[in-house]
Amino acid sequence: GAVVSQHPSRVICKSGTSVKIECRSLDFQATTMFWYRQFPKKSLMLMATSNEGSKATYEQGVEKDKFLINHASLTLSTLTVTSAHPEDSSFYICSARDWGRAGYEQYFGPGTRLTVT
Amino acid sequence: AQTVTQSQPEMSVQEAETVTLSCTYDTSESNYYLFWYKQPPSRQMILVIRQEAYKQQNATENRFSVNFQKAAKSFSLKISDSQLGDTAMYFCAFMKPAGTYKYIFGTGTRLKVLA
Secondary structure (H helix, E strand, O other), rough: OOOEEEEEEEEEEEEOEEEEEEEEOOOOOOEEEEEEEEOOOOOOOEEEEEEOOOOOEOOOOOOOEEEEEEEEEEEEEEEEEEEOOOOOOOEEEEEEEEEOOOOOOOOOOOEEEEOOO | EEEOOOOOOOOEOOOOOOOEOOEEEOOOOOOOOEEEEEOOOOOOOEEEEEEEEOOOOEEOOOEEEEEEEOOEEEEEEEEOOOOOOOOEEEEEEEEEEOOOOOOEOOOOOEEEOOO
């Protein structure tokens, strides 16, 4: 149980275009999802916390107008990178909390590699 | 603000041997959770072990165990009988069970198990 999927796993887009990444909790309800960015050989950097039915909470330094987050249902959150530039190329990971379980751990998706050309 | 420090960027261990990864943290909270996650080359984050701060007993999961020293704010991970599949990045994480319940991650330790 507690499986999180991400789609797509890899995406290449042209500079100036937008790209959407989906994060789904497959077998549990996730009122809270988290979006991370990870640079090569580095730790995970939290970008924002996504709560179902409300606005996301962005970490300091993360542009909310560039990284649009929507959490419209208990099993789906989306991250849209708008007007992408090469510096947005990175590995993006989502995670979700299962409020039905004790323990407070986050369950992570497999990640999405974004390349902006 | 809470911080998490992993002072060993890279480590290696021979197969079947034991290795300990260190993690220290700084917090003024009394109630919190600590986690170790493994990120193999596939980059899928996998929960290794969890420790509740209010529990004095160290958590164990098969070959993985922790040495939780609350007063010293230390949370090390011991891997016994290391296997080639243990080769991965290991991240220590702190979480306060309030507000957004977000993790504070350490910088990670790259572990290589040698045949």
